[in-house]
Amino acid sequence: MERRRYLAAAGALGIAGLAGCFGDDGDDGDEGASGDGVADESNGDDDDEPDAGPAADPVETIDxxxxxxxxxxxxxxxxxxxxSSPLRDLLAAQGPPEFEDVDDVERGETDVVVxxxxxxDVLELEGASLFVxxxxxxxxxxxxxxxxxxxxLETSAAxxxxxxxxxxxxxxxxVFWVGGRAEPPDDPEGAFAEPIEDEANDVVADVEYDVDPGDDADDEFPDADFARVTLxxxxxxxxxxxRIESTIAGDETELTGxxxxxxxxxxxxxxxxxxxxQLVVTALSDGTGEVVHRERYEPSSSYSTR
Incomplete structure (x- = not known):
C-alpha cells in the first residue's frame, strides 16, 4: 500500500493553464512607482528580450x-x-510547468504584505513546512x-x-517559496456541501476524531485537530x-495499492x-472521482462516527 500526501500548492511549479498578457497590473505607471506598492528601480530600458536575471525589485523578480x-x-x-529554496530540487525533479497555447501571463494587483x-511567516504557507x-x-x-x-494572476486558471x-x-x-495561506473562508458554512454517508461501508469503515497524529503530521499542522479515517x-x-481530505485545513492524502x-x-x-x-472521502477510478463519504467536523466531535 502506498500513501502519498499531496499539497494544495507545490510552489511555483503548480502553475498550469495560464492565459492572458504578461505585464503590469493596468497602472499607466506614475514616475518612480511600479503600481505594485514597491519602488520602481528599473533603468527605463525597453529591451525586446526580458531580463531573466535577478532584479532589485521583488515584484520584478516575480515577473x-x-x-x-x-x-x-x-x-x-x-x-x-x-x-536555499526547496523549489530548486522540485524544479530539477519535475521540470518546468506545462502550458497549453500560452505565451504570456498577466499579473494583477501585487502587494508586499509582510x-x-x-x-x-514562511512556514505557515501551504506546503512550506513539508519542503522547507x-x-x-x-x-x-x-x-x-x-x-x-x-x-x-488575471488568467483563466489561478x-x-x-x-x-x-x-x-x-x-x-x-524567489524562495510560493504557496497560499491556509485560512478558513469568511463564511465556512458556504464551503460545506451536504453530508454523504457511506452506509454500506463500501469504502469507509470508521472515522475517529481527537487522535494523536504523530510527530510528522503535528509539525506540518501545529494548530490542527486530527481524525483517523479507516477504510x-x-x-x-x-x-x-x-482520496481523504479536509475542506478548510486543506490536508489531503491518497491511499493506493x-x-x-x-x-x-x-x-x-x-x-x-x-x-x-469538513471531511471528504473520494473513490478514484481511471482519473475520475466520486465522493463516497462527506461529513462535517465540529470541535466537540471527539468520538467515532461509525
Missing part, C-alpha cells in the same frame, strides 16, 4: 520568474530561485531580507499559490485509489481546522 516559467526556461527559473518576514528546511530558513531570515508578497516569499541573495531578490476490509468498489481495491484495510490521519471543518 521574470513567471515569464521564464511560461517559456519553460529551466535555467532562467533556477537562476531566479534563492540558493516586511522582515519571520520563519513562522527550518535550519536553512532560519539562516536566511537571520542574514538576508525576506518579504512576503501577495499577487493576483496559480496554485498566490503568496510568494522572496529573499535577497548577493543583494538581489530571489473497509471488504470494498464495495474496485476504485484505484481513495498494487491493484484496484488494494487500499482496503488501510487508514490515514487528516488534519482539520480547529474551528470546524
Amino acid at each position: 521574470a520568474f513567471l515569464e521564464a516559467a511560461v517559456a519553460e526556461d529551466v535555467d532562467a527559473m533556477d537562476e531566479l530561485l534563492h540558493g 516586511e522582515d518576514a519571520s520563519v513562522e 528546511d527550518r535550519d536553512a530558513l532560519e539562516t536566511v531570515v537571520a542574514e538576508e531580507d525576506v518579504v512576503v508578497v501577495e499577487t493576483e 496559480l496554485e499559490g498566490d503568496t510568494w516569499v522572496l529573499a535577497t541573495e548577493d543583494d538581489e531578490w530571489r 473497509t476490509d471488504s470494498p464495495g468498489t474496485d476504485a484505484d485509489a481513495v 498494487d491493484e484496484p481495491g488494494g487500499w482496503a484495510g488501510s487508514w490515514a490521519i487528516v488534519a482539520l481546522h480547529p474551528d470546524g471543518d
Whole structure:
C-alpha cells in the first residue's frame, strides 16, 4: 500500500493553464512607482528580450520568474530561485510547468504584505513546512531580507499559490517559496456541501476524531485537530485509489495499492481546522472521482462516527 500526501500548492511549479498578457497590473505607471506598492528601480530600458536575471525589485523578480516559467526556461527559473529554496530540487525533479497555447501571463494587483518576514511567516504557507528546511530558513531570515508578497494572476486558471516569499541573495531578490495561506473562508458554512454517508461501508469503515497524529503530521499542522479515517476490509468498489481530505485545513492524502481495491484495510490521519471543518472521502477510478463519504467536523466531535 502506498500513501502519498499531496499539497494544495507545490510552489511555483503548480502553475498550469495560464492565459492572458504578461505585464503590469493596468497602472499607466506614475514616475518612480511600479503600481505594485514597491519602488520602481528599473533603468527605463525597453529591451525586446526580458531580463531573466535577478532584479532589485521583488515584484520584478516575480515577473521574470513567471515569464521564464511560461517559456519553460529551466535555467532562467533556477537562476531566479534563492540558493536555499526547496523549489530548486522540485524544479530539477519535475521540470518546468506545462502550458497549453500560452505565451504570456498577466499579473494583477501585487502587494508586499509582510516586511522582515519571520520563519513562522514562511512556514505557515501551504506546503512550506513539508519542503522547507527550518535550519536553512532560519539562516536566511537571520542574514538576508525576506518579504512576503501577495499577487493576483488575471488568467483563466489561478496559480496554485498566490503568496510568494522572496529573499535577497548577493543583494538581489530571489524567489524562495510560493504557496497560499491556509485560512478558513469568511463564511465556512458556504464551503460545506451536504453530508454523504457511506452506509454500506463500501469504502469507509470508521472515522475517529481527537487522535494523536504523530510527530510528522503535528509539525506540518501545529494548530490542527486530527481524525483517523479507516477504510473497509471488504470494498464495495474496485476504485484505484481513495482520496481523504479536509475542506478548510486543506490536508489531503491518497491511499493506493498494487491493484484496484488494494487500499482496503488501510487508514490515514487528516488534519482539520480547529474551528470546524469538513471531511471528504473520494473513490478514484481511471482519473475520475466520486465522493463516497462527506461529513462535517465540529470541535466537540471527539468520538467515532461509525
